[in-house]
Amino acid sequence: MTERQDLAALQQRLVDFAAARRWQPFHTPKNLAAALSVEASELLEIFQWLTPEQSAAVMDEADSAHRVRDEVADVLAYLLQFCDTLGIDVLDALAAKIDRNELRFPRPDSSAG
Amino acid sequence: MTERQDLAALQQRLVDFAAARRWQPFHTPKNLAAALSVEASELLEIFQWLTPEQSAAVMDEADSAHRVRDEVADVLAYLLQFCDTLGIDVLDALAAKIDRNELRFPRPDSSAG
Amino acid sequence: MTERQDLAALQQRLVDFAAARRWQPFHTPKNLAAALSVEASELLEIFQWLTPEQSAAVMDEADSAHRVRDEVADVLAYLLQFCDTLGIDVLDALAAKIDRNELRFPRPDSSAG
Amino acid sequence: MTERQDLAALQQRLVDFAAARRWQPFHTPKNLAAALSVEASELLEIFQWLTPEQSAAVMDEADSAHRVRDEVADVLAYLLQFCDTLGIDVLDALAAKIDRNELRFPRPDSSAG
Numbered sequence: 001m002t003e004r005q006d007l008a009a010l011q012q013r014l015v016d017f018a019a020a021r022r023w024q025p026f027h028t029p030k031n032l033a034a035a036l037s038v039e040a041s042e043l044l045e046i047f048q049w050l051t052p053e054q055s056a057a058v059m060d061e062a063d064s065a066h067r068v069r070d071e072v073a074d075v076l077a078y079l080l081q082f083c084d085t086l087g088i089d090v091l092d093a094l095a096a097k098i099d100r101n102e103l104r105f106p107r108p109d110s111s112a113g
Numbered sequence: 114m115t116e117r118q119d120l121a122a123l124q125q126r127l128v129d130f131a132a133a134r135r136w137q138p139f140h141t142p143k144n145l146a147a148a149l150s151v152e153a154s155e156l157l158e159i160f161q162w163l164t165p166e167q168s169a170a171v172m173d174e175a176d177s178a179h180r181v182r183d184e185v186a187d188v189l190a191y192l193l194q195f196c197d198t199l200g201i202d203v204l205d206a207l208a209a210k211i212d213r214n215e216l217r218f219p220r221p222d223s224s225a226g
Numbered sequence: 227m228t229e230r231q232d233l234a235a236l237q238q239r240l241v242d243f244a245a246a247r248r249w250q251p252f253h254t255p256k257n258l259a260a261a262l263s264v265e266a267s268e269l270l271e272i273f274q275w276l277t278p279e280q281s282a283a284v285m286d287e288a289d290s291a292h293r294v295r296d297e298v299a300d301v302l303a304y305l306l307q308f309c310d311t312l313g314i315d316v317l318d319a320l321a322a323k324i325d326r327n328e329l330r331f332p333r334p335d336s337s338a339g
Numbered sequence: 340m341t342e343r344q345d346l347a348a349l350q351q352r353l354v355d356f357a358a359a360r361r362w363q364p365f366h367t368p369k370n371l372a373a374a375l376s377v378e379a380s381e382l383l384e385i386f387q388w389l390t391p392e393q394s395a396a397v398m399d400e401a402d403s404a405h406r407v408r409d410e411v412a413d414v415l416a417y418l419l420q421f422c423d424t425l426g427i428d429v430l431d432a433l434a435a436k437i438d439r440n441e442l443r444f445p446r447p448d449s450s451a452g
Contacts, residue, residue: 014211052143076207096182151268162261165391
């Protein structure tokens with residue numbers, strides 16, 4: 001049983017894991033960006049022939065639910081390792097992006113009408 | 114200035130943001146998986162013609178550093194929205210995957226020799 | 227006006243084009259595979275928020291039709307340059323794959339019933 | 340033994356193959372664009388951890404050579420099926436793109452110096 005771990009703790013586990021296996025020479029930012037995009041495509045592959053309705057039911061079946069969770073984990077794992085390599089704080093990057101998007105796509109006036 | 118926010122808070126901001134703009138009909142799991150994969154490719158695009166050495170220096174220049182942070186944020190944004198739609202806890206999924214990988218790729222014996 | 231050109235002639239034009247601009251050092255198989263995958267994602271981006279019905283009508287509007295044709299051309303361009311670099315005959319590769327698929331997915335018996 | 344076949348003949352074989360198996364309902368432009376991008380990522384996966392030098396030697400080993408040819412065939416197969424669905428002539432699209440690129444990136448003056 002794994003205790004509940006936050007993002008920073010999981011990122012550290014990933015970095016230690018790769019270091020213990022001497023994988024750092026392979027973990028250039030370019031290679032990690034390629035691996036991230038490959039994993040994102042493996043997630044998409046699960047959905048490629050599904051209708052929108054079928055895609056919404058993908059967690060109902062144990063096998064496909066496991067596959068989806070597995071690919072989601074791979075995407076996040078490579079994203080965190082990529083960010084570690086370049087010294088990017090992924091939560092700060094996302095907060096800054098949401099701030100920018102709130103200016104770019106103003107909230108519609110909910111009192112309209 | 115944005116206060117430091119954790120992953121769950123950012124995920125909630127993304128979900129509220131999309132709901133306020135009535136984007137949920139577009140946010141099927143299939144469409145979000147496609148968007149995630151498109152954003153991961155936009156990150157890769159920055160690196161596609163770079164040597165390994167150039168790829169390690171990508172944060173040295175303000176413009177490319179901004180672009181990298183922006184794409185990293187987009188990848189995480191779509192990953193969190195995808196997980197919200199399907200009720201997946203992304204941190205649990207990653208912790209479980211690291212657990213499995215520790216069994217699959219045993220730590221080399223560091224006392225060897 | 228360009229005369230009708232076959233695949234081999236277009237592949238040669240692409241190779242000559244890159245050579246004249248001294249782009250070969252960038253055109254490693256790895257970089258070309260990355261570029262191919264980036265272009266395929268740019269094609270997917272056009273469709274990411276569309277319903278299946280909207281996606282079937284994408285050529286009805288001049289701007290999106292142009293964008294689709296442009297991305298299709300980019301995908302084929304990088305595929306042909308990739309194959310040139312590695313000495314792969316892409317038509318032979320496809321013919322061999324269709325042969326294998328005909329064994330793997332036998333034609334349903336159309337006289338059934 | 341398959342006779343040498345041109346692009347149009349292979350495209351027709353692919354269309355007939357899918358029709359005989361009643362796969363057309365799955366072959367919306369959106370789904371085929373997703374499948375194309377997934378196959379391009381499978382090609383990239385072969386190269387993701389390789390150095391530029393290793394990537395140039397990928398055809399030297401029979402297994403990886405077969406895998407590369409197989410993925411190249413899949414990319415072209417989905418590209419041709421995508422183009423068939425939308426009535427796009429892929430060779431015309433590429434010829435037009437090369438024409439545009441010749442204007443956009445003028446040939447360096449080879450008589451310079």
